[in-house]
Amino acid sequence: MSFADALFTSLGLRAGIIEEANPLMAGLYGFSPAAFLFIKIALPVLLVAMIGKVRSSATVRFLLAAALCAYSSVLLLHAVWIVSM
Template identity: 40%
Template sequence: MMKRIFFLLVVLNLFDALATFFGLRLNLIEEANPVMSSLYQRDPYLFLMVKGIFSMMLIFLIIYRKPIKSLLVKYLSFAALAGYCMIAGIHMMWIFHYLA
């Protein structure tokens, strides 16, 4: 089950990275995360690289053969999944608004 959650987190993280990148590039949104905002302001491609590294770390956990049994990791993963689902919903709203 954790591998599925990590896979969803990879997909949602990459969607967030690309949607945020293009939304900021087109001046349609503002980055709410101060750390990621400062990365984007320093270099937009650094921002994408850091998001990509997060996804690669999750991919490592997907292919890692030993099952993850830590309750803390499971709860944090569920919380991250819920957060990314909300962020994806926000991105979808401004994307549909922009395209309309």
Template identity: 40%
Template sequence: MRLCLFLLFAGLLDAVLTHFGIVSGIIEEGNPMMKLVIEKSWSYFYIIKIFLPLLLLGLFYLRPLKGWIRTLLVSTCVLYLSVLVYHMVWVALYFNSTS
């Protein structure tokens, strides 16, 4: 359950930081699929970032995640954590360059 909640939080934080970075011109979206979604609408981007972890939370309530599915969930959390660390690095670099 905590992993699912982490994914929801990480997805929201990733979405907000990505939005800030792209609108400010600091970064570009690296994921070609999400780039297409962003070009369509920021609303779609946020819906996807919120809906997928919520879907996972719903599935967790229906059937606890075990075995290889849990391994995939942990791997996804580690990947998201690395993405958030990457975001923090460019945010820190951005604020250091503007001061």
């Protein structure tokens, strides 16, 4: 999922049909698109790897589910923008 998000975001940014809403990531993209892609893919992978290290509680499960829903929504939005080009 993180790879698809990175790909769609990069395509949308290159085509000029989207803007990166996160100011830190927008700055990173302006500095180096390769670094942007690396961070965009590596951070979610690192977070998933850390899940096993964190005690599972109702709060953690809720926050993970909320993050997954938000991430899925953004990914779907990017896909719609790319397809509608």
